[in-house]
Amino acid sequence: MPTSPEILSFMVAGEWRSAGRELEPVFNPATGDTIAMLPHATIKDLDDALDGAEQGFEVWRKVSAFDRSKVLRGAADILRRGVSEIAARMTLEQGKPLAEARVETIVAADTFDWFAEEGRRAYGRVIPARYPGQRQITIRQPVGPVAAFAPWNFPAMGPARKIAAALAAGCSCIIKPSEEVPMTAIAIAKALEEAGLPKGVLSLVFGSPSQISTHLIASPIIRKITFTGSTAVGKELAGLAAQGAKRATMELGGHAPVLVFDDVDVDQVAQMAAMGKYRNAGQVCISPTRFYVMEPVLERFTQAFANVAKKLAVGNGLDESKQMGPVANPRRLQAMGQLIGDAVSHGAKVEAGGDRIGNQGNFWSPTVLSNVNSESNIMNLEPFGPVAVINPMSGLDDAIAQANRLPYGLAAYAFTRSNSNIIALGEGVDAGMIGINTLLVSSPEVPFGGVKESGYGHEGGIEGLDAFLHTKSISEM
Ligand code: NAD
Numbered sequence: 001m002p003t004s005p006e007i008l009s010f011m012v013a014g015e016w017r018s019a020g021r022e023l024e025p026v027f028n029p030a031t032g033d034t035i036a037m038l039p040h041a042t043i044k045d046l047d048d049a050l051d052g053a054e055q056g057f058e059v060w061r062k063v064s065a066f067d068r069s070k071v072l073r074g075a076a077d078i079l080r081r082g083v084s085e086i087a088a089r090m091t092l093e094q095g096k097p098l099a100e101a102r103v104e105t106i107v108a109a110d111t112f113d114w115f116a117e118e119g120r121r122a123y124g125r126v127i128p129a130r131y132p133g134q135r136q137i138t139i140r141q142p143v144g145p146v147a148a149f150a151p152w153n154f155p156a157m158g159p160a161r162k163i164a165a166a167l168a169a170g171c172s173c174i175i176k177p178s179e180e181v182p183m184t185a186i187a188i189a190k191a192l193e194e195a196g197l198p199k200g201v202l203s204l205v206f207g208s209p210s211q212i213s214t215h216l217i218a219s220p221i222i223r224k225i226t227f228t229g230s231t232a233v234g235k236e237l238a239g240l241a242a243q244g245a246k247r248a249t250m251e252l253g254g255h256a257p258v259l260v261f262d263d264v265d266v267d268q269v270a271q272m273a274a275m276g277k278y279r280n281a282g283q284v285c286i287s288p289t290r291f292y293v294m295e296p297v298l299e300r301f302t303q304a305f306a307n308v309a310k311k312l313a314v315g316n317g318l319d320e321s322k323q324m325g326p327v328a329n330p331r332r333l334q335a336m337g338q339l340i341g342d343a344v345s346h347g348a349k350v351e352a353g354g355d356r357i358g359n360q361g362n363f364w365s366p367t368v369l370s371n372v373n374s375e376s377n378i379m380n381l382e383p384f385g386p387v388a389v390i391n392p393m394s395g396l397d398d399a400i401a402q403a404n405r406l407p408y409g410l411a412a413y414a415f416t417r418s419n420s421n422i423i424a425l426g427e428g429v430d431a432g433m434i435g436i437n438t439l440l441v442s443s444p445e446v447p448f449g450g451v452k453e454s455g456y457g458h459e460g461g462i463e464g465l466d467a468f469l470h471t472k473s474i475s476e477m
Helices: 043-060 065-081 083-094 098-121 157-169 182-194 209-218 231-243 266-277 295-311 330-345 396-403 419-428 461-466
Strands: 010-012 015-017 023-027 034-039 125-127 135-142 146-149 173-176 202-204 224-228 247-251 256-260 288-294 349-352 367-370 387-393 411-415 433-436 469-476
Touching (some): 034 083, 065 083, 065 098, 065 157, 083 098, 098 461, 146 157, 146 209, 157 182, 157 224, 157 461, 173 209, 209 231, 224 231, 231 247, 256 266, 266 295, 266 387, 288 396, 295 349, 295 387, 387 396, 396 419
Parallel strands (some): 256 288, 256 411, 288 387, 367 387
Antiparallel strands (some): 125 135
16 A cells, blocks of 8 residues: 655644644655655744744854854764765755765764864954053854844755854854755754754754745844755845845855866866766856867767766666666656757767656756857856756867856866966856866865855855854953
8 A cells, every 4th residue: 555655743942743734745756656745834933933943043143152062063973973864865866876975964063073173263363552551352143133044945954054154153154055955954954953952943844945044034033045956046035135135145156167178188088077077967056067078089079978878877866786877857857858959950070968857757868968158058058967968168268258247256167287277267267166187176174155246155175164254352451
């Protein structure tokens, strides 16, 4: 007999709620099956979360940084112990291969550890005074209750970066993770609860995204907004935050260029770049996407890259032999079809993939396009899926011009052995993060954020803590 899907809960000020709420199905993107039912928070629930955040802030800001750190470290340990179960749930709801889900869970735990430590180093300073007998100091204080909005592509890292930094700074936090991947976020909230986080300091809500964001951001209780998602939604939320003169961190879209010079080991770079491209089925805001390759090595690079794409094992992420899972939702399948169709109609050549795989689950074949016209949509809109475009470039100046031609400026990558190229690229490419001879640009210790329409502010690094602190100057006589 088929069992009915599990009914999940959301958490408001320490209380898990579900009864009587509207339910939304959560789907497994590999099968299309309904795996759980997610209750939506009502306006009353949101108001209770706001009251909880206001009261929780007064409690949590008075807990010493040393003791806050213990709670965060405790949560990190619980996440590590639960890695197998959390990763399995993440794969079920988001689709990524289990190996990727395990790494993400561990890095989420590392993020709690990093902020646990960094919260203890929220140093102020002593400023030499111009008046005799006066002392001038600055102290760092938590900005206040935070409204956080996390996306569906990184079910653990999305919420972890926001919650860990906010709590380490002494803020309370109401988070709305994506309704499409609620189970991982619920596991994080439970880990914090088990680690001893006082009630009210964290609430976790789901529902209609625009209703929740409008309601929370308009509340005078909320002092800081943090959002990760599309540029379009980010602009809307930044506008709402501005109406209340509230601080905001915006992690928005990207369209990362990869500049490949002809002085590198072409096969090795193509192999590494292709494996990076198809991580999380390309649904990564820093995914390497627009490849510009110098003419002498273009053909060889394209074929080596396409060979990796063709051989990639695509399938249900729960099967350990698979290297790429489905895309996370049918919207991405539709977007892939439209973007690739439009590119081909503008003259692009399909070097690998190009189609949906089967008709059950959201599987799209790892795709490589070459000779892609810069007018094509895929050269201008974030594809957010398993597709790479490969075009020629003539040299350093062209590389920088191509890299900077879009309104996005999140991640960029370059491969070259020339020291003068490395210096010029580091200075000249407009991006928040540049990987030179590496695709590894994101870790808990390193600031993560964009420029231009990719947003503003940082998560990770000491900057990630700063985002939740304000500086107060105190002059004493
Ligand atoms: P979308 O623009 O509708 O939503 C993007 C994210 O914002 C989702 O997580 C969604 O739940 C949330 N959201 C939407 N409207 C909101 C609102 N009014 N208030 C608060 N949150 C809201 O698109 P989508 O189909 O979910 O994703 C498509 C695009 O979003 C992708 O092509 C990609 O460009 C971008 N995206 C970026 C990231 C990132 O890491 N920067 C993550 C996910 C999606």
